[in-house]
Structures are given as structure tokens and as C-alpha cells.
Amino acid sequence: MNFTFRNRKISGLLAIVPANERSFLEEMANFDFPPARSLKLKQVMGYDKHRLVDGPVCASDLACFGLEHLFQGGQLDRGDIDAMIVVTQSPDYFIPPTSTVIQGRLGLKHDMFCLDITQGCAGFLIGLFQAFLLLDQPSIGKVVLINVDVMSRKVSPKDRNSYPLIGDAAAITIVERSDDASPIYANLKMDGARGEALMIPAGGFRQPSSPETAVLESDGDNNFRALDHLRMDGSAVFNFVQIEVPPMIEDLLRTAGQSMDDVDYFLFHQPNRFMLQKLAERMNAPFEKMPSNIVEHYGNSSGVTVPMVIAHNLRERLLGGSINACLAGFGVGLTWASMLMPLGKFTFCDLVDFQ
């Protein structure tokens, strides 16, 4: 389905990554795979460093750290937050919502809308859609969108399908009304029938965690993970992205009456460099317009990767002026969404380490 929004903008963005950095070279001994092939895997996929929480760090810890950073730096006034959307798949608790946990920890005002959304790789776009809608209400002037995941805690270190690419991170995006009435175009599709391609089978009410769900088992290809762990059907996800994403972007550009040339940057979710390269080829998009360096520096942090691409690559550009950006997220759900919108000029655009 297609959406159109007007008079909405992102005014600032802060990404937060754990200071704890691990490298593929250190970790490849955990994989039951010949070292030469692991090195080839590293080269093809673009695996290198990734940032992981050290110990039982939770989503609200990263989020509160980031918000405090903004309060102290004067980039955000705690009294100005009228709504907080937290998009995460790794909530602190089942009950209460992580958004109210954060609100309570920071002592924010009660006159406030707190909302949790369970979404993954498309979580930045889903969060923006909701933020844009909330701004229809006159009582809401500023929405804080928090994308956060600490999925490394749910990935088996012996699963070379998932572990080398995973990263933990948070991003805080300030969404407000703008004077610019030119349309922001977006589209979204979902297919729950293919949802098992990215799944944590145990730990919910359907299959509660137990000693049995913690037992490591092979996937038939020497990857060892338990039912408590994230399971990714790599080839199903690869095919999903190659088949669904290019026509989605074509539709978006057609609806907007724009061409590939009109887009300054394709700021896409970052599954790994290989998948993005193949996607750019299939879309006939210039790869230099599609930054793909987040997995190698920080890891794939699911819904946080789009703000990570922005903070890592475009800080100066967005503090100085604006760009025509095509955003896209695709994965868990399965969900795929894209949006064409001007980004910048931001009042802040930073990336900080969580200590």
C-alpha cells in the first residue's frame, strides 16, 4: 500500500553503539568451518568488526544513555517529548512496555504517548510512519523515535549464519512538523506467511524457554543454535530481498514521478554487503549511492541500521544541507517498506559509544 505524508521532518538523529567491539577474526574459531572458507565468507559478506553489548545490557539502557546524552548536550529538552515510540524486538520485559520503562527511568512528563512496536529490519520506516501520524494531533509537537535492539543476546556464537553479522545499537530520531508541504512518498508490504524465515522459536507464550529450548542443535550445516536463538533462513531471506525490493523501489519512484538519478542516496537496511551489492545490481542503482559499510564497522542491528548508515556516512552533509533520500527496510515479518523524503538540514547527527 502507498502512503503520502506532508509537513513532516526529521530534525536530528543520534546513534548509540556499545563500546565493546569484537572481530570476525577472533570469533571464527567458534565456527565449525574450515578457516580458509571462513576468511572467504568474511571477504564476500563484508564481515569484520561488530559492536556487541558486554553483559546483560538491555534496550532501555542504550536508549536512556542516548537520551541523557541529548539532554546534557542541550539538543533535546526533556519536557518537549510529547510522544515516544520504541521499536524493538528485544524489550526489557514482556510487561511493561520498554517505552514506559524509559519514560519512568528518565522521569519524563505524564502528558505523553508511549508506544512499543515489535518490528525488525523495516523498523525505522514503520516507526517514522507512526511518528508522522501522531503529529496529526495538535497536542503532539515532538516525537522521539527510538530504534533499539540487543539481539546479540539471542544469537548463538556457533552460528556463522547469524553471529558474524549481528550488532547491537540504538538510535534516537527526532520527528517534528515542518513548513515544507511537498509530499513524502512511502509504501509498505507485509507477508506473515513467510515469517519463519527470521524467527526466535522459543521464549514467548507459544513455546516458553526451558532447559530443552536451550540445547544447541545443528542445522545440518554445522551451525549450532538452540530454539532460544535467532534463526535466519539465509537463502529464503536473500531471495525475498532480490524479488520484492526492486519492484517496491520502482513503484515508489514511479508514484513520486522521480527517477534513480533524482535520488542522492539509497539509505537501505544493512543485512550484509553481499546482499546490498546484488540488490543494487538488480535495481540498476549506482552502488556508490548505496552506502553498505555498516555491517563491517558495527554489525547489522536490525531496525537501527538505517539511522546508523545516516550517522556514519552523512553527518557533515546533513548538518550542512539536505539530500533527496530513498530509505528502505526489509526483513522480519516479513515486512518491506520504502520512503522518498528530503533529509536535512539536521540540528544534530552524531554517533556515540555506550560505556
Add this chain to the structure above:
Amino acid sequence: MEEFYRKLADILEVPEVKPADVMGGFAEWDSLSILSVIAWLSSDYEIHLHASELWEISTAQNLQDLVVERRGQRR
């Protein structure tokens, strides 16, 4: 179809692949090569195979047959 076998040899990092060669006999016929094959067939032939289908392939000829069959289904 010479091109098909040449590309397969590149992926498997061997000088040559013959139709009768058993895929499981190649040291590099592993999850990484399988992903490379999926990506190659997706971009060059517009067919989208699941890894589980490729693990079941016996010989290089069987893979070529599967590609021909899937392309036929698409027409």
C-alpha cells in the same frame, strides 16, 4: 552451456567442472558456494532456488537440468 560450467568452476575454485562431476565431491561445495550459486542463478537466469534444493543436487548436470526446468516453468 560452456559458460554455465565455467561459472560453476569459478565458484568452486577449481579449473574445470564436468557435467558428470558429483557436487559433494568438491571440497568447496559448502554453504558459501551455495549462496554464491543462488545469487548467480538469481541474477543471470532469474530463478530463485532455496539452499535446501541445492543441497539435494547430485551432479553438475543435475544442477543444469534444474535450471533448464525452472526457466521452462517461468515461460
